Amino acid sequence: MLRRSSTLKQGTSKATSLSPLHVIDGVRKLSKKLIIVSGEDKISKQAQYNATLLMNILIRSTLCSKKMASTHKLNMEAFDWLIGEIETRFQQAIAQPGEMVGALAAQSLGEPATQMTLNTFHYAGVSAKNVTLGVPRLKEIINVSKQLKTPSLTVF
Incomplete structure (x- = not known):
């Protein structure tokens, strides 16, 4: 997905318009949107945490602000597209009850x-x-x- 967002990248010599606070805020919002087990009781919250723990670790390590701004040189538009694409693919990958796996x-x-x-x-x-x-x-x-x-x- 990072390669596909290269069309939205800025030039390599320009400073990026992506702020670290925007990256942190975007990753937090994405983490809250990735819901597998809905519910507000203690057991549901723990099940949700366990179900998305590895995905959250992967997202936080891959989408850290330093990598996004300096290594990948993404601008705000490219980063927002990337966050939306991750959320869409995550929702498509969830197995529905009764689906044969x-x-x-x-x-x-x-x-x-x-x-x-x-x-x-x-x-x-x-x-x-x-x-x-x-x-x-x-x-x-x-x-x-x-x-x-x-x-x-x-x-x-």
Whole structure:
């Protein structure tokens, strides 16, 4: 979207007309408009916060005032267009109740399971290695088994 807003950019030598206060105000207003869970009770507010936390982090880190004014050299018109475009695409991406998202959920679970299966090692003939990896290990992790077959910890 930042590339598409290049048609609205000012020249590279000119000072931008975009003030940091306008950027901060625009990001705050955008953050308040991104509603997934409506309601004013405590549970709804917490669910709304949890649902939009990562999106708000992404918006605040990407649309910081210094980047908008100095790196991307956006003017006020380009910034306002960008904010509107983000809001529109966010609203279009919300899955409605009853909409089928099973294929996407299956892909999201299937890809890591495949990677875990491919990451297993062949220990034929080695009696010391009793490794539970792949799909059985994923089942242990998802089901939070109390007795793990191969408890392990990887520290980086």
